[in-house]
Amino acid sequence: MPVISAPHAFNEGSLFVDLESIFGYRLYLKCEGFNFAGSIKLKAANEMVESAERDGTLKPDSVLVESSSGNLGVALSMIAASKGYRFLCVTDPRCNLSTKLLMEALGSQVHVVTDLDENGxxxxxxxEYLRALCASDDRYVWLSQYTNAGNWRAHYRTTAPEIAGHFPRLDVLFVGTGTAGTLMGCARWFREWHRPVRIVAVDSAGSVAFGGPPGRRMIPGLGMSMRPPLLDESYVDEVIRVEEADTIRTCHRLARRGFLFGGSTGTVVSAATEWLARQDARELTAVAIAPDLGERYLDTVYQTNWLQDLYGEQLLDSAGMPDPAWDEGPAPRAPGRRHRP
Structure with a gap:
């Protein structure tokens, strides 16, 4: 059992879930949510902060600032609290309430922008808010996860070797695409490996990361309203775009089997099962990366009213929501002491 003195010193990198009994394919899910930040973003956050410390960009009186839809903001909040920095996260209305509250509980300031950009x-x-902020005071240090090479280097050093160590005969890897840090770090590492691995990038429908028209996206995590500066498509073999309705159905299907994962995981698993259904997958070894767990999505992906308002009754039926009849009839009697007359 490890003994640590800083929260970012612990990260479980060797846990995989075999999804064959749920989806019928030999698909292994790499679970990245078991650390004190609760997501894969701890790796990138730690790499970027330590790099900024080494090169002198980050000083004791610096104020860390970053744009995040949630998970990186939590990771930076945790690291900033541990190291004694102030941190300001700039996010938007799609950020889960629980994520915002968690950042504030860790001592961070959260600023929510409400104006849409030109891509909707x-x-x-x-x-734009971050650029203006940094121009106003040189104490602000913007790590810029969208352009920072430390974002992909973190996964080149850790995530990809962790997968290869458990699956030396890996055939295909499914990676969700947001900033493209995880995707590019893993893709670069496997490009240099001793055998070919097919890299399938997973994106949310409505994202413009790989081109195409922008569309409505309500689930934070994957997808971008601009092309990710870190993205190099020459390392990607295939791209699959997933509708949010399919993300939600997959999340609920996993939950019905006791695995509560986040929206990004639902998107990646949905893409992986779709891809495997089109292949002769019996001899393939496939891994998908689960960026986080599902607790931060209880008021969105797993909340009936939120789903109904955004997607309608039909999705609730197909997502496998609990049957209201479960609530009918008398409640089971709680166990208690028996009294003799």
């Missing part, structure tokens, strides 16, 4: 998202507005 909020990213451009968040970046």
């Amino acid at each position: 998202g909020f990213l451009g507005t968040r970046l």
